[in-house]
Amino acid sequence: MDRLTAEAEDDDLQMASYTVRRILRAILLLVLVSVLTYVLFTVLPDANPPQSVAPGFFGYMKDVFLHFNFGYNHPSHQSVLSLVLTRLPATLSLVAGAGLLSVALAIPVGVIAATRRGTRVDRVAMRTALAIISMPVFWLGLIVLYLLASDVGKLPILPGANSYAGLTADPGQWFKSLILPWLVLAASQAAIYSRLLRGQMLEVMDQDYIRTARAKGLSEQSVIWRHGAGAAVPGVVTALGLDIGALLGGAVLTETVFRIHGVGLLAYHAVLRSDFPIVQGTVLLAAMFIVVVSLIVDIGNAWLDPRVRFA
Amino acid sequence: MSTGPSQILLDAEASGEPPVVAFADTPALSPDRLIWRRLRSDRVAVRSVGVIILLLLIAILAPLVVDIFGVTGPNVRNPSTLNSFGLPSGPSFSHPFGVDDIGRDVLARVIYGARIALEVGIFGTVIAVVVGTAIGLLAGFYGGWIETLLMGAVDVLLAFPVVLLGLGIGDACGGGGCAGGAIGPGLGTVIFIVALTSFPYVARIVRRRVASLREREFVLAARSLGASSGRILYREIAPNLLAPLIVYSVLLVPTNILLEAALSFLHVGILPPTADWGQMISAAGNDILSGNSAWWYLVFPGLALLFTVLAFNLLGDGLLGALGRRGQTDG
Numbered sequence: 343m344d345r346l347t348a349e350a351e352d353d354d355l356q357m358a359s360y361t362v363r364r365i366l367r368a369i370l371l372l373v374l375v376s377v378l379t380y381v382l383f384t385v386l387p388d389a390n391p392p393q394s395v396a397p398g399f400f401g402y403m404k405d406v407f408l409h410f411n412f413g414y415n416h417p418s419h420q421s422v423l424s425l426v427l428t429r430l431p432a433t434l435s436l437v438a439g440a441g442l443l444s445v446a447l448a449i450p451v452g453v454i455a456a457t458r459r460g461t462r463v464d465r466v467a468m469r470t471a472l473a474i475i476s477m478p479v480f481w482l483g484l485i486v487l488y489l490l491a492s493d494v495g496k497l498p499i500l501p502g503a504n505s506y507a508g509l510t511a512d513p514g515q516w517f518k519s520l521i522l523p524w525l526v527l528a529a530s531q532a533a534i535y536s537r538l539l540r541g542q543m544l545e546v547m548d549q550d551y552i553r554t555a556r557a558k559g560l561s562e563q564s565v566i567w568r569h570g571a572g573a574a575v576p577g578v579v580t581a582l583g584l585d586i587g588a589l590l591g592g593a594v595l596t597e598t599v600f601r602i603h604g605v606g607l608l609a610y611h612a613v614l615r616s617d618f619p620i621v622q623g624t625v626l627l628a629a630m631f632i633v634v635v636s637l638i639v640d641i642g643n644a645w646l647d648p649r650v651r652f653a
Numbered sequence: 654m655s656t657g658p659s660q661i662l663l664d665a666e667a668s669g670e671p672p673v674v675a676f677a678d679t680p681a682l683s684p685d686r687l688i689w690r691r692l693r694s695d696r697v698a699v700r701s702v703g704v705i706i707l708l709l710l711i712a713i714l715a716p717l718v719v720d721i722f723g724v725t726g727p728n729v730r731n732p733s734t735l736n737s738f739g740l741p742s743g744p745s746f747s748h749p750f751g752v753d754d755i756g757r758d759v760l761a762r763v764i765y766g767a768r769i770a771l772e773v774g775i776f777g778t779v780i781a782v783v784v785g786t787a788i789g790l791l792a793g794f795y796g797g798w799i800e801t802l803l804m805g806a807v808d809v810l811l812a813f814p815v816v817l818l819g820l821g822i823g824d825a826c827g828g829g830g831c832a833g834g835a836i837g838p839g840l841g842t843v844i845f846i847v848a849l850t851s852f853p854y855v856a857r858i859v860r861r862r863v864a865s866l867r868e869r870e871f872v873l874a875a876r877s878l879g880a881s882s883g884r885i886l887y888r889e890i891a892p893n894l895l896a897p898l899i900v901y902s903v904l905l906v907p908t909n910i911l912l913e914a915a916l917s918f919l920h921v922g923i924l925p926p927t928a929d930w931g932q933m934i935s936a937a938g939n940d941i942l943s944g945n946s947a948w949w950y951l952v953f954p955g956l957a958l959l960f961t962v963l964a965f966n967l968l969g970d971g972l973l974g975a976l977g978r979r980g981q982t983d984g
Contacts, residue, residue, distance in 0.1 A: 374809040382822055390827025469697075472970060476963040478911055478931075480918050481955035484938045488951065494944050503942050538689045591816030595915055599938065609817060610919055613824045625821040636812075 353648065360644050360651040365484075368637040372630055375551045376406050379626045383618075412627055413619035422623030426605055432506060435516065435605035436596060437589045441582050444531035448578060452539025453571050459544060468540065471533035479592050483526045483599035490522065504601040519602075527596045531589065535578050542574040549573075576646075583639035587632050688896065691975035698971025704964040712767040717792035719761045724748060727765040727928040730756040743949050751949035753933065754940055759950045763957050769917075770961055772840070774910040777847030781909075782902050784848065785855025785893070792856070793863025794886060804860065807853040816915055819846045823921025839924040843916055847909045858901060859894060866890050896976060904969035905960040914958055930954040 353617060380402050407413040413422035455467045489495055491502025500522050507515035546552065547570050555565045594606030601607065612620035644650040692698055711718050716726075724747070725731055734742045734752040743751040750759035788807070792800040825831065826842040836845045866872060867890070875889050916922035917931030918938075925932060937951035 371809060374805070375812050376731065378809050378813075380820075383820075383825050386831045387825040388831060388833060389827065438847060439757070455787060469967075472966050473959070473963055475967050476907060476911075477959055478914055478918075478934070478955065478962075480931075480938070481934050481951075481958065484934065484941055484951055485955070488941050494941060564660065584730065587812075587814040590814040591915075594814075594816050594820065597918065599940075606817075609820055613820060613921055618824060621821050621824050625813065625817050628817050633812050 343407045356648070356651045357644065361641055364637060364640055364644075368524055368633055371633045373403075373407075375633060376403060376626060376627045379622065379629070383625075390520040401498060406626070413622055414625035415617065417617075422620050423627070425608060425620065426624060426627050429603060429608045432602050433506060433590070433593055433597070433606060435509060435520060436602060436604060437586070437593050439520055440527035440531065440592075440596075441586075441589055443524050443528040444535055445575075445578055445582055447528065447532035448535030448539050449571065451536035452574075452578075453543055453566065455536065456540045456543035456547065456570075457566055464540075465501060468537060471536050475530050477530065479530060480595040480599050481527060482529060483523070483596055483639060486522055486526055487599070503599065506600070506602040523596050523600045523602060524634045526599075527589070527592050530592070531585065534585075535581065539574055539578050542577050543570055546570050546573045548579075580639065580643060583642075584636060586635045587628075590628055590632070669969050674692055678726075685896075688975045692971060695971045695974060697967050698975075699970065701964040701967040703871050705962070705968065708767055708961055708964065709771060711764060712771045715765050715768055718764050722749065722760060722764075724761045727761040728757060728926050729761075731758070732756055740945060741947050741950070743947070750953045751947070753950045754936055754947070758934070759953055762928040762933060763930070763953050766930040766933065766954060766957060767961070768929065769840070769923055769929045770910045770913060770958070773843050773847055773913040774906040774961075774965075777844045777909045777913075778851065778905045779906060780844065780848035781852040782898060785852035786859050787897065788852070788856040789859025789861075790863055790886060790890070790894075791862040793868060794882070794890070800860070803856070807856050810853045811851075812848070815850045815912065816919075817915050818850060819912060820919055820921055822849070823916050823919070827921055827924075839922075839927070843913050843922050846916065847912055850912065851905050851909060855901060855905070858897065860862045862894060862897065863890055866893055898947075900969060900972045900976060903965060903972055907965040907969070909961070910958070910962055910965070930958045934958075 346476035455464045458464045492498040501519045505519040509516045555569045597604045598610050609624040734756045741752045792803040830837045914931030915931045918935045923929040933954040
């Protein structure tokens with residue numbers, strides 16, 4: 343009993359120490375990300391783009407970290423932070439839905455390809471995945487709009503560009519308008535994860551405990567899905583957490599194609615209007631967002647898997 | 654489309670330790686020759702090499718190819734191809750891929766577009782691989798504070814979403830260039846963005862590999878014989894990096910081509926009127942969204958992009974297979 347308590351305390355201690363180390367690292371990253379943004383957008387350009395934060399490096403850092411000022415948009419009298427926050431729900435809807443959808447699509451494809459390794463099914467699935475990965479997301483989006491959008495499509499069945507409505511304003515419209523963008527943004531990610539999952543399944547299915555599961559007479563379906571996929575899928579979910587940057591980048595393009603008024607379209611329109619403070623602020627906020635998300639993913643992982651805490 | 658530098662590449666990296674080139678069927682050949690033999694027997698990989706060579710020829714000989722097809726040059730406007738409403742006409746005998754919104758021949762622009770795609774894809778990748786390898790070598794070999802510093806910088810870069818960072822830099826440098834004229838607007842800026850966003854991945858891969866090679870017996874043997882650090886890096890470690898670096902380079906090219914197209918699509922890439930696939934898709938998209946059925950100048954540049962990127966991805970996939978890293982080596 344005493345030993346068990348001691349071990350549990352030990353565990354808690356390790357978890358706490360890992361969490362603290364990881365948070366400190368994230369804070370350092372936040373500072374460095376701001377420094378790099380300053381260098382890339384203020385020091386590097388020859389024709390100095392207009393700034394709306396305090397001049398000089400220290401003025402800039404003070405603005406960002408003490409006043410949470412990421413820039414100011416004079417025409418609309420709004421801070422970049424408030425503009426981004428207003429647009430965030432649309433982007434999060436798009437990214438979260440596409441992320442979940444990509445994993446949901448990847449699981450059957452990856453598992454079936456792995457269990458039929460080397461067969462025609464496997465080859466066709468993996469080559470199709472490669473073709474989807476090779477497709478530019480903005481092109482896929484436009485093709486889909488051309489074929490299926492209710493206003494300009496040849497087979498008008500789903501809401502197309504500029505049809506997005508907020509979740510709280512009109513849940514039905516929110517869902518319908520996001521079906522195509524979700525599919526388009528999820529496609530390449532789903533293809534990547536099905537390849538990843540296939541590889542991990544192949545590794546898992548070679549393990550001793552799979553042989554044990556078979557030896558004790560479990561049905562092959564149960565071995566594959568419960569013991570095999572059950573062990574391989576968490577790796578894909580972690581990959582999704584770390585791929586949030588790729589998804590956000592894809593969201594910029596998807597929002598541009600589907601005219602969804604999210605953070606990506608905000609940045610794109612700012613580029614067209616030469617409104618540089620918004621561009622700069624959006625890039626910095628996105629990087630900070632990613633730092634925070636990967637912090638959460640790492641701590642979550644360590645909580646689930648004690649081995650991570652020693653890394 | 655993978656919008657962060659090559660996810661396939663990361664899959665490859667995730668699959669772990671240095672490749673064990675174990676081939677039970679062919680015992681008496683050196684690993685290099687085994688990999689080569691494997692690759693040659695992979696029909697898809699061989700065909701994709703053929704496609705890549707063809708694309709390179711088309712890009713280099715673009716003016717000639719345009720002449721062969723007998724179409725007007727990429728920047729020649731043909732006012733007669735627009736109807737009385739100013740709408741472009743579709744595929745015809747004199748313009749096989751139709752014309753775009755201002756009457757330029759789409760086939761000619763698709764052919765010339767290959768130049769930009771391959772230029773950015775290849776040069777951007779070469780720069781990324783050189784810079785990434787140098788950083789990874791230093792960090793992996795020396796460790797300590799050098800490693801902390803260099804890999805810290807790499808981590809910072811990796812925190813940015815690639816497309817957004819590219820959008821920002823493209824906007825900042827698009828006006829008057831960057832770094833005292835070293836990075837010009839347009840092509841220069843795009844190559845800079847592509848190299849900046851992909852070298853961190855190369856650096857990570859090289860560092861990890863060097864760190865594990867450093868502890869291997871043959872390196873320890875060289876060290877105990879009194880070899881200098883420079884000699885160990887050059888003679889013992891570098892040769893072992895060659896195969897993975899070739900694979901990663903091949904896999905980075907398509908990612909970088911897609912990023913270039915995305916930047917041009919977002920109006921922060923190649924400057925008009927230079928023919929560029931991303932830009933063509935962008936113009937076509939505006940047309941499609943306003944209800945015009947000018948599908949041809951949306952479809953053809955997109956297909957060109959898809960086939961180019963796919964050819965490199967298939968070759969990279971074949972190389973991974975030949976190295977025994979794909980999990981289906983005997984599939």
